[in-house]
Amino acid sequence: QPIYLKDYQVPAYLIEHTELRFELDEQETLVRATLRVRRNPACTRSKAALELHGHETLELCRLSINGEILSERDFSRNEELLTIPSVPTEFTLECLTRIHPELNTALEGLYKSDGMFCTQCEAEGFRRITFYPDRPDVMSVFRTRVVADRSRYPVLLSNGNPVESGYEDDGRHFVTWEDPFPKPAYLFALVAGDLAVLEDSYTTASGRPVKLQIYADSKDLDKLDHAMLSLKRAMQWDEQVYGREYDLDIYMIVAVDFFNMGAMENKGLNIFNTSCVLASPQTTTDAAFQRVEGVVAHEYFHNWSGNRVTCRDWFQLSLKEGFTVFRDAEFSADMNSRTVKRIEDVSLLRTAQFAEDAGPMAHPVRPESFIEISNFYTLTVYEKGAEVVRMLHTLLGPEQFRRGTDLYFERHDGQAVTTDEFVQAMADVSGRDLTQFKRWYSQAGTPRIQVSDSWDDVAGCYRLTFRQSCPATPGQDEKLPFHMPIAYGLLAADGRELAAGVLELTDAEQSFSFDDLSERPVPSLLRGFSAPVKLSFSYSDEQLLHLLRHDCDGFNRWDAGQRIAVALMQSLMVDYRSGRELRLPESLVDTWRSLLTDASLDPAMVAHLLRLPSEAYLSELADVIDVEAIHEVREFLLKALAQALLPEWSAVYNRSSSEEPYAPDAAACARRSLKNLSLGYLLATGEEVWLTLAEEQFNNADNMTDQQAALALVVHSGFRQAGERLLAEFQAQWQHEALVMNQWFSIQASDPWPGALGRVQRLQEHPLFDARNPNKLRSVVAAFCGQNAVSFHAADGSGYAYLADWIIQLNKQNPQIASRLLTPLTRWKRYPEEVQLLMKAQLARILDSGELSRDVYEVVSKSLV
Numbered sequence: 090q091p092i093y094l095k096d097y098q099v100p101a102y103l104i105e106h107t108e109l110r111f112e113l114d115e116q117e118t119l120v121r122a123t124l125r126v127r128r129n130p131a132c133t134r135s136k137a138a139l140e141l142h143g144h145e146t147l148e149l150c151r152l153s154i155n156g157e158i159l160s161e162r163d164f165s166r167n168e169e170l171l172t173i174p175s176v177p178t179e180f181t182l183e184c185l186t187r188i189h190p191e192l193n194t195a196l197e198g199l200y201k202s203d204g205m206f207c208t209q210c211e212a213e214g215f216r217r218i219t220f221y222p223d224r225p226d227v228m229s230v231f232r233t234r235v236v237a238d239r240s241r242y243p244v245l246l247s248n249g250n251p252v253e254s255g256y257e258d259d260g261r262h263f264v265t266w267e268d269p270f271p272k273p274a275y276l277f278a279l280v281a282g283d284l285a286v287l288e289d290s291y292t293t294a295s296g297r298p299v300k301l302q303i304y305a306d307s308k309d310l311d312k313l314d315h316a317m318l319s320l321k322r323a324m325q326w327d328e329q330v331y332g333r334e335y336d337l338d339i340y341m342i343v344a345v346d347f348f349n350m351g352a353m354e355n356k357g358l359n360i361f362n363t364s365c366v367l368a369s370p371q372t373t374t375d376a377a378f379q380r381v382e383g384v385v386a387h388e389y390f391h392n393w394s395g396n397r398v399t400c401r402d403w404f405q406l407s408l409k410e411g412f413t414v415f416r417d418a419e420f421s422a423d424m425n426s427r428t429v430k431r432i433e434d435v436s437l438l439r440t441a442q443f444a445e446d447a448g449p450m451a452h453p454v455r456p457e458s459f460i461e462i463s464n465f466y467t468l469t470v471y472e473k474g475a476e477v478v479r480m481l482h483t484l485l486g487p488e489q490f491r492r493g494t495d496l497y498f499e500r501h502d503g504q505a506v507t508t509d510e511f512v513q514a515m516a517d518v519s520g521r522d523l524t525q526f527k528r529w530y531s532q533a534g535t536p537r538i539q540v541s542d543s544w545d546d547v548a549g550c551y552r553l554t555f556r557q558s559c560p561a562t563p564g565q566d567e568k569l570p571f572h573m574p575i576a577y578g579l580l581a582a583d584g585r586e587l588a589a590g591v592l593e594l595t596d597a598e599q600s601f602s603f604d605d606l607s608e609r610p611v612p613s614l615l616r617g618f619s620a621p622v623k624l625s626f627s628y629s630d631e632q633l634l635h636l637l638r639h640d641c642d643g644f645n646r647w648d649a650g651q652r653i654a655v656a657l658m659q660s661l662m663v664d665y666r667s668g669r670e671l672r673l674p675e676s677l678v679d680t681w682r683s684l685l686t687d688a689s690l691d692p693a694m695v696a697h698l699l700r701l702p703s704e705a706y707l708s709e710l711a712d713v714i715d716v717e718a719i720h721e722v723r724e725f726l727l728k729a730l731a732q733a734l735l736p737e738w739s740a741v742y743n744r745s746s747s748e749e750p751y752a753p754d755a756a757a758c759a760r761r762s763l764k765n766l767s768l769g770y771l772l773a774t775g776e777e778v779w780l781t782l783a784e785e786q787f788n789n790a791d792n793m794t795d796q797q798a799a800l801a802l803v804v805h806s807g808f809r810q811a812g813e814r815l816l817a818e819f820q821a822q823w824q825h826e827a828l829v830m831n832q833w834f835s836i837q838a839s840d841p842w843p844g845a846l847g848r849v850q851r852l853q854e855h856p857l858f859d860a861r862n863p864n865k866l867r868s869v870v871a872a873f874c875g876q877n878a879v880s881f882h883a884a885d886g887s888g889y890a891y892l893a894d895w896i897i898q899l900n901k902q903n904p905q906i907a908s909r910l911l912t913p914l915t916r917w918k919r920y921p922e923e924v925q926l927l928m929k930a931q932l933a934r935i936l937d938s939g940e941l942s943r944d945v946y947e948v949v950s951k952s953l954v
């Protein structure tokens with residue numbers, strides 16, 4: 090059943106032109122496809138049948154070649170393919186298909202979201218629309234006519250430029266779209282509905298005027314400005330930083346509420362989850378503003394890294410995703426605070442991606458095989474893939490890297506290529522041998538690096554020795570050494586930098602010497618997280634404090650603070666388990682006091698420095714995850730630091746309050762984040778005065794960041810009555826804003842107070858909960874199972890049974906979402922043995938529950954190995 094990279098074969102037939110005609114209707118939509126097909130000259134197989142993908146839900150009405158209708162004997166069909174054994178070398182194929190958008194709950198292919206039609210074709214959704222060679226190395230020009238009832242569907246969109254519109258004989262209206270750029274079917278899109286639009290324009294560097302349109306439900310028209318601004322900034326940034334211009338006359342974004350993922354880069358017609366495009370100060374948090382900016386840019390950047398140059402096959406997914414995530418991360422770093430963006434991205438990588446590497450679905454950035462490609466839209470392909478591109482950037486330097494991307498785009502424009510071609514372009518411009526570097530694409534797992542040092546006082550020579558290894562992952566027992574850049578600095582006692590640069594690690598063990606130093610330095614290693622690895626060095630507390638104070642690398646200053654906090658929490662966990670009283674060391678209080686009282690420090694930095702490592706990060710670091718110990722120790726520390734530094738927290742809270750009107754810029758976000766961090770500590774004391782302060786903030790806030798923070802903190806700090814009251818007020822105020830209510834759901838689902846499962850089950854009865862809407866499932870089910878560890882891991886196994894029930898229900902309804910929600914259960918190996926048994930029992934129950942989708946089957950079966 091799995092598909093293997095090594096089995097790749099070029100397509101036997103190419104599609105020169107694709108003409109589509111959609112007659113939209115809820116129950117029965119008719120799709121007529123007219124394909125100009127020709128034998129692929131690059132295919133050496135002598136007699137190849139024409140293979141068209143077609144999902145089992147497609148109803149084939151008519152099939153003809155050069156006008157001759159084919160009979161049942163001329164072709165065969167199974168659940169996946171329609172095969173025509175003998176065809177001419179060049180011909181026109183016409184295919185009429187009937188589909189049922191209203192029954193489409195998987196949200197792949199053509200489906201209905203609220204009142205509108207929309208599509209999601211990546212990776213293999215086009216085969217749910219019509220019979221077609223649905224593989225990314227078949228690229229075609231598309232011309233699409235959309236026909237629908239005028240009153241219900243006044244707006245009819247597809248890829249490219251509108252070239253014709255009017256009325257059909259029966260009174261329905263139509264618009265015809267033409268996309269001149271050859272593209273794979275996964276980039277096809279269609280939208281029809283009664284939509285409002287925000288319009289703007291952009292003139293590219295070479296003077297091409299581009300019409301910009303963002304479509305949404307009319308009630309959300311006032312929430313599109315931030316996305317529009319982000320789009321224009323992204324267009325300009327890509328011209329300046331990569332020399333890439335937009336290439337069509339129109340760029341459209343459509344916001345839809347039912348969407349499996351974040352957004353989709355369809356050529357000229359991006360489709361977005363409302364959560365990644367709508368934003369207004371009153372309804373949207375700072376974090377969500379940043380996310381909108383990042384996702385809008387990400388999808389825009391795909392126009393070059395993904396659309397103009399696309400993937401040969403789905404094993405190459407990181408070719409476009411890793412590169413594009415790197416591009417959007419650099420964009421966000423340039424628009425906001427570079428250090429903060431890096432801290433956030435590395436936090437995600439070190440918790441979720443490292444956990445993926447340690448789990449049963451671990452795979453290389455370029456996977457070798459899959460059962461269902463949807464399961465490989467992962468943190469490894471996206472975020473680790475971006476780290477791999479970042480390492481190339483570090484190794485080559487910005488100028489050579491840019492020459493490399495120029496060559497890549499120039500050489501492969503209009504082609505479907507592999508990650509090898511990307512690396513080759515980098516090798517060609519730099520003259521470097523990147524053969525060993527390519528192991529980052531083929532070897533899975535998180536590399537470990539052990540660093541030790543020595544100092545020769547007489548010679549003034551400092552020596553660093555690196556030992557790298559990588560644990561086994563499914564199917565890969567032995568790993569070869571990686572080629573990785575280690576950015577470093579050596580700090581003197583007074584904080585001066587004695588040396589800095591980038592070391593290149595290539596061997597399993599390797600030493601580097603630094604001569605003529607006046608004193609033994611403190612090493613700052615892996616600056617900016619220059620490689621996606623776990624690096625250990627036996628720092629003393631003094632050395633970490635030294636880095637915390639003096640390192641010029643903001644990321645490593647933060648990381649030094651994290652290392653201090655993690656070490657303390659790990660030792661407190663030992664105390665907790667042996668029943669000893671937990672104590673807060675005075676030294677930590679002093680350090681924190683100095684950070685809190687130094688008003689000259691960057692608030693963004695302070696907010697991150699004073700945030701305790703998350704439960705998820707501590708879990709990832711643990712040998713065996715003790716959910717309760719992690720939670721209790723973190724709660725203890727929160728309370729203890731709150732008590733010990735009460736006046737300081739209160740002063741910081743006051744200092745970072747502001748009367749200025751809301752703006753989501755980096756400085757204002759940092760200030761709010763520090764303010765709400767201090768509010769969290771103040772509430773951790775459990776004292777009523779601070780509750781009053783929080784309620785004031787809740788009532789008076791002019792923005793969602795402050796209002797929601799107050800709500801979440803009150804609820805999560807154990808103020809039960811006040812929490813209920815604020816939740817009720819919040820609901821009354823925001824019940825008509827779906828995205829705000831998603832937050833309302835998720836605050837409750839992630840509340841660790843005893844009885845969480847019962848509360849979550851009541852939330853599912855709420856009139857605004859809708860199990861067909863992925864955003865709602867994420868707000869309730871995923872929030873409970875992924876952000877409420879103590880409740881999900883309740884000792885009686887009720888959390889596991891709850892999740893399994895959902896998976897069994899969603900398996901048929903929406904396999905992609907089912908498989909994604911399943912993740913927490915797959916990590917059973919990380920828990921104590923009695924917990925493992927309970928988790929595995931639920932995985933087994935899913936496996937035995939009947940016919941499983943490929944999505945769920947792949948994850949469950951691989952997890953039980």
Ligand code: ARG
Nearest residue numbers: 211212350352353354463466
């Ligand atoms: N290419 C999209 C993006 O990264 C994601 C689409 C994922 N779709 C899916 N069915 N897995 O921007």
Ligand code: ZN
Nearest residue numbers: 387391410413
């Ligand atoms: Zn993407």
